[in-house]
Amino acid sequence: MLxxxxxxxxxxxxxxxxxxxILWVVLIGFALLFLGYGIHTSWNQLSQYKWSADFxxxxxxxxxxxxxxxxxxxxxxxxxxxxxxxxxFGTNVKxxxxxxxxxxxxxxxxxxxxxxxxYEERGVAYSVALLGTILETxxxxxxxxxxxxxxxxxxxxxxxxxxxxxSSALLIVIPLGVVLHRATFNRVFGFLSxxxxxxxxxxMTQRDMSILLFIYSLAWIVGGMVxxxxxxxxCVVPISKLPALIGIWAATGTVSxxxxxxxxxxxxxxxxxxxxxxxYVPLPVAIVISLLFRxxxxxxxxxxxxxxxxxxx
Numbered sequence: 545m546l547x548x549x550x551x552x553x554x555x556x557x558x559x560x561x562x563x564x565x566i567l568w569v570v571l572i573g574f575a576l577l578f579l580g581y582g583i584h585t586s587w588n589q590l591s592q593y594k595w596s597a598d599f600x601x602x603x604x605x606x607x608x609x610x611x612x613x614x615x616x617x618x619x620x621x622x623x624x625x626x627x628x629x630x631x632x633f634g635t636n637v638k639x640x641x642x643x644x645x646x647x648x649x650x651x652x653x654x655x656x657x658x659x660x661x662x663y664e665e666r667g668v669a670y671s672v673a674l675l676g677t678i679l680e681t682x683x684x685x686x687x688x689x690x691x692x693x694x695x696x697x698x699x700x701x702x703x704x705x706x707x708x709x710x711s712s713a714l715l716i717v718i719p720l721g722v723v724l725h726r727a728t729f730n731r732v733f734g735f736l737s738x739x740x741x742x743x744x745x746x747x748m749t750q751r752d753m754s755i756l757l758f759i760y761s762l763a764w765i766v767g768g769m770v771x772x773x774x775x776x777x778x779c780v781v782p783i784s785k786l787p788a789l790i791g792i793w794a795a796t797g798t799v800s801x802x803x804x805x806x807x808x809x810x811x812x813x814x815x816x817x818x819x820x821x822x823x824y825v826p827l828p829v830a831i832v833i834s835l836l837f838r839x840x841x842x843x844x845x846x847x848x849x850x851x852x853x854x855x856x857x
Contacts (some may be wrong), residue, residue, distance in 0.1 A: 687764060772838060
């Protein structure tokens with residue numbers, strides 16, 4: 545009987561992995577088709593476009609990247625300290641940095657598993673690290689939606705530049721209300737604590753949630769500034785478009801976080817950022833910027849994570 549249950553569970557797991565693999569291939573294929581179609585239909589515009597490559601902005605975007613990483617480190621340390629486990633800033637930062645290294649391997653499980661393993665080595669229950677990761681993801685998604693909403697320019701007809709009505713856009717604040725309403729959030733947080741058998745159930749105060757929301761909003765803002773500098777390395781983007789690019793990064797990063805639990809890969813980031821940037825620059829240029837930004841994210845996160853982890857030894 546037990547053997548049959550194990551065999552059934554393994555079969556279900558294999559089917560799930562096969563389904564995810566198929567969906568991942570479809571997503572990557574769709575991304576490649578989208579990029580190819582965008583370049584093909586805009587080839588004349590692309591060939592006549594006056595490129596203004598400026599490597600100074602490329603260097604500045606890479607140099608500013610650590611500033612977007614610092615709020616993430618601060619936020620993660622705050623979460624783990626609030627959960628009552630490790631209050632040493634250096635330890636939390638090192639674990640965060642080391643767990644970033646497998647982050648870009650297909651499959652979000654590698655990032656989470658490495659973080660859990662590193663904390664278990666220090667005597668922290670796996671459920672605590674997992675609960676902290678869930679909380680981090682929730683705040684990142686909510687703060688990303690908030691920054692995107694605040695970045696949307698609104699015309700006299702009550703529409704945003706993306707054709708989204710303000711009444712619809714305001715639906716984005718619903719998750720924000722759940723997070724900021726302490727009683728509601730603590731019910732959700734308490735349920736998750738029991739579900740993952742966390743050794744200590746911790747309630748978040750209004751101050752905790754406000755600080756975390758501020759920290760991760762700051763991370764989105766600085767990340768958008770990095771995107772703005774990178775965009776200027778490819779073409780001239782006026783400073784008046786900086787708020788829009790901050791919102792684009794917040795929207796893109798949020799979509800990436802949400803889809804990472806189902807699929808993994810660069811498809812969602814490339815398509816989302818290219819479509820949103822296409823409102824401000826020609827689509828082929830938007831595609832180039834989104835691809836460069838994806839490379840910058842991968843190289844920057846791995847490089848600066850290694851540097852910070854070495855400095856904190």
